[in-house]
Amino acid sequence: MRQDQEHQNVGRYVALERGLIDRAIFSDPALYRQELRRVFAPSWLFLAHESQFKKPGDFFTTYMGEDPVIVALGRDRKLRAFLNACRHRGMRVCRADAGAAKAFTCSYHGWSYDMAGKLINVPNGEDYPAHFEQDQWGLTEVAQLDTYKGLVFATWNPEAPPLDAALGGMTWYLDAMLDRDPEGTEVVGGVHKWVLEGNWKLAAEQFASDWYHVNISHASALMVMSPSGKGPKTEIVQTPGRQYTDPLGHGAGFPTHPRSRFDDRVVHDHYDYEALRERLGDARVEGPMTTGHATVFPNFSYLPVNGSIRVWHPKGPDRMEVWAWTVVDRSMPDEVKDAQRLYNLRTFGPTGIFEQDDGENWSEVQATAHGFMAGSMTLNYQMGLGMETDDGVHPGTTGRLYSDGAARGFYARWRDLMNTPAWHEKATEQVTEKDTR
Structure with a gap:
């Protein structure tokens, strides 16, 4: 997190015991940025429906808050979700809404990732220093992914309770x-x-x-x-x-x-x-x-x-x-x-x-x-x-x-x-x- 980010105590905006809410919560840009960090990033968010993934290689792109995400079915038929951002310069590695693929390749410099998010190709790799470890630069994966009766949810929060507990x-x-x-x-x-x-x-x-x-x-x-x-x-x-x-x-x-x-x-x-x-x-x-x-x-x-x-x-x-x-x-x-x-x-x-x-x-x-x-x-x-x-x-x-x-x-x-x-x-x-x- 950037150190210059400030957080407001929103208790002054919501007096729920009296049923009153300050309208600023719908328009304040600072509160919105705080929502992305403290509401969307830690929460379980809906991504897709399981029926959208029939064969290994099937994928669907969506968002978690404003973060672009790829949901993909791997060769092992395991469903995974990754930040749709190349680890090189941050460009999306998949710009299609949905489809089938064997790999995701960034169209900027050609870094390629397999359906499990692993970095599998770096053009001009010989020009990187000896301490460059390719297997450490895979796509950023969500901390947890789970389903509830066909609905696929994920969270960036490794400390989040299990999905069943979050649904309550x-x-x-x-x-x-x-x-x-x-x-x-x-x-x-x-x-x-x-x-x-x-x-x-x-x-x-x-x-x-x-x-x-x-x-x-x-x-x-x-x-x-x-x-x-x-x-x-x-x-x-x-x-x-x-x-x-x-x-x-x-x-x-x-x-x-x-x-x-x-x-x-x-x-x-x-x-x-x-x-x-x-x-x-x-x-x-x-x-x-x-x-x-x-x-x-x-x-x-x-x-x-x-x-x-x-x-x-x-x-x-x-x-x-x-x-x-x-x-x-x-x-x-x-x-x-x-x-x-x-x-x-x-x-x-x-x-x-x-x-x-x-x-x-x-x-x-x-x-x-x-x-x-x-x-x-x-x-x-x-x-x-x-x-x-x-x-x-x-x-x-x-x-x-x-x-x-x-x-x-x-x-x-x-x-x-x-x-x-x-x-x-x-x-x-x-x-x-x-x-x-």
Whole structure:
């Protein structure tokens, strides 16, 4: 870590016991740089889905925070992830989105790396000094990589707890989408990517906690979906439900009424709901499996109703890049998989009738964030404050569906990480202390 980096105590920005947040957390460049060091670098981050890697040599490029990353399946069929940066001058060694390769070669000076990240070729190698050890200059590998029911996560933090522990109680809610089929899940239709003007946290917190906006922001979409075509689908927007708040920053919200669904008819008719009740239990089938929204801290979100999974890649304090996949059950017939894919695109694809509403909201919120008065506003996150309980049905702490509870939990985790030195800072402090003795 560079010694000139300063860290702010963000406790003054988030007064969560009163449900208040300073708007500066969405626009301050210094806080954003601190997020990259203390939120993204130490956390488990979603990379890809296992089904994207079928044969040795298959690869996919993505980001961890703003760090470019290659995910590759080696000859030993082991999945690995590396910093997509040549150890010579730092240029990306892979500039394709996905594909198959035998090696990655930097197009600047020709350093080449195999699928396990080992440096295998250095042009003009005889001109390097005798102490140059080629096997010490492989690609920088993530500290840990693991999967959860098809989802691939990694972290740079060698001290991070195992993935299962980092997901915590969220796995019960994740399984409502990932564990419907004994054969597991797969992604179909590739990856859709688009850029939005807005801070990444705006999207992550909404998917964790915000059902509140549905009947306002999505009124036109609900009107289209209403059987009468004359008004919002009231059984969706005026419904009982619960919101889960995880102490690790994850969150999920979902209706608990059997008619609170707006899934695709072909997909709905495919399921054997009695078999699903036996597999997942009544609470999941009547709640988080039917519809709803969720975020795995910090920037992975999903929608069970249409199989949408997405990452909010940060691109500065004012911009994010959205990457979205469609997840389906492996045993679905092809026509059902295709129906789910098309339904996802029509609702939450880059031009989807719901997605466009959300993107406009986040961009509009960000548009005024840099004004002096508007940028120093205190924002109200008090809905549902003090109303969270253990309801005896849904694991963990839950509250009413209309609540900011999971958003407060998200920012509590964000605050704690922002105020805690990461593993790389501790290592730097130890080295500095030795140097001053």
